[in-house]
Amino acid sequence: MIISIGNDHAGPNYKNAxxxxxxxxxxxxxNHGTDTFDSVDYPDFGHxxxxxxESKKANFGIVICGSGNGIAMTVNKHQDIRAALCWTKEIAELARLHNDANILSIPARFTSIEQAVQMVDVFLSTAFEGGRHANRVNKIACK
Structure with missing residues (x-):
């Protein structure tokens, strides 16, 4: 499985772990992320x-910025992306199970590295449940 990862200056330690x-x-x-703590623009890495x-070059994505919000907003501008901003492994699990999220957004300033790794593990090991959730997911895109 191929994972694309990107981060701004708030996330080099998270990305490396x-x-x-x-x-x-x-x-x-x-790896699209920065390796330094010098200020950069998260949209460059999120896009x-x-x-x-979106092009299926990667199966899933992981994005990291200080709050997780800006980079999640960036990736969610793409038509076939469903990014989930998560703080706990339980939210990460539900993002996959119920929302078929394909990018995990991590708020580096509000989670520990250990929590982030746990979220990644759960996110990537949880399959979409489908069923009643599939109709809802299909209604997300504005095609």
């Missing part, structure tokens, strides 16, 4: 991840 975790699990990583997921 997540990439290490994912590589240990055998995932292939496309790159969304493009990977």
């Amino acid at each position: 997540i990439v290490t975790f994912l590589k240990e699990k055998g995932y292939t990583i496309i 790159a991840v969304a493009n990977d997921v």
Whole structure:
């Protein structure tokens, strides 16, 4: 499975921990994130991840910024993206189970690295439930 990841200056430590975790699990990583704490613009990294997921170059995406909001708003501008801003592994699970989210957005300033890795693990290991949720998910896109 291929995972595209992007982060701004709030997330290099988070990204590095997540990439290490994912590589240990055998995932292939496309890294669009910055490795420094110098101020950068999160949309530059978010759009790159969304493009990977939208074009099916990656199966899922992970985006990280300080609040998780700005980068989630950015990726959700893409037609086929359903990004979920998550603070807990339970929310991450429901984002996949009920919403078929394909990008996980992590708020680096409001979660620990350990929580972030747990969210990634749950997000990637949870399948979409379908059923009654499929009709709702189909109504999200404005095509």
